[in-house]
Amino acid sequence: AQSVTQPDIHITVSEGASLELRCNYSYGATPYLFWYVQSPGQGLQLLLKYFSGDTLVQGIKGFEAEFKRSQSSFNLRKPSVHWSDAAEYFCAVVMDSNYQLIWGAGTKLIIKP
Amino acid sequence: DAGITQSPRYKITETGRQVTLMCHQTWSHSYMFWYRQDLGHGLRLIYYSAAADITDKGEVPDGYVVSRSKTENFPLTLESATRSQTSVYFCAARREGKYEQYFGPGTRLTVT
Numbered sequence: 001a002q003s004v005t006q007p008d009i010h011i012t013v014s015e016g017a018s019l020e021l022r023c024n025y026s027y028g029a030t031p032y033l034f035w036y037v038q039s040p041g042q043g044l045q046l047l048l049k050y051f052s053g054d055t056l057v058q059g060i061k062g063f064e065a066e067f068k069r070s071q072s073s074f075n076l077r078k079p080s081v082h083w084s085d086a087a088e089y090f091c092a093v094v095m096d097s098n099y100q101l102i103w104g105a106g107t108k109l110i111i112k113p
Numbered sequence: 114d115a116g117i118t119q120s121p122r123y124k125i126t127e128t129g130r131q132v133t134l135m136c137h138q139t140w141s142h143s144y145m146f147w148y149r150q151d152l153g154h155g156l157r158l159i160y161y162s163a164a165a166d167i168t169d170k171g172e173v174p175d176g177y178v179v180s181r182s183k184t185e186n187f188p189l190t191l192e193s194a195t196r197s198q199t200s201v202y203f204c205a206a207r208r209e210g211k212y213e214q215y216f217g218p219g220t221r222l223t224v225t
Binding site for chain 2: 032051
């Protein structure tokens with residue numbers, strides 16, 4: 001069965017430091033992959049998506065993610081985090097049989113001043 | 114462009130009462146979804162709809178009813194609320210042929 005794993009429940013990073021959030025998926029075919037961000041008390045906002053082509057995709061707010069087929073991973077990165085990046089981040093994969101999203105459990109990002 | 118609106122944003126109700134959560138999109142996206150978000154469970158799909166008058170169950174449909182008489186509206190009804198339905202509810206929509214979903218701001222429901 002398809003699944004998405006975000007191994008880190010919480011990550012704490014100092015402001016200005018680099019960030020990498022991990023996402024691994026289990027899916028037989030080429031996946032369609034997404035990262036969403038949820039700020040406290042808000043809905044989910046699409047950060048970036050990967051469907052095909054260049055394996056390094058750029059998103060909003062200075063985020064990027066790299067698809068690595070050999071590792072079944074789609075890790076989210078940012079070179080320098082800001083306090084406003086404190087939020088929960090969700091990775092998701094689409095099931096192409098009915099286009100429904102399978103969600104990871106989320107990673108909460110905490111920014112140290 | 115408002116996108117997706119949800120109402121109410123906060124609701125407190127008592128066990129056994131019926132409550133309806135509203136979802137409205139200003140687009141005309143074919144697909145609409147209802148999720149609940151709980152600590153330790155992430156996002157779970159309750160129901161979805163592929164078009165007006167077409168709905169289908171998701172992962173956790175028990176205790177919920179949906180309808181979709183108009184493309185832009187997708188209300189979610191809890192027929193007899195239980196404490197286990199205390200959660201944050203999100204509505205989402207996506208276009209036909211596209212994969213990404215767009216979310217509303219959520220409704221925080223507390224059942225006492």
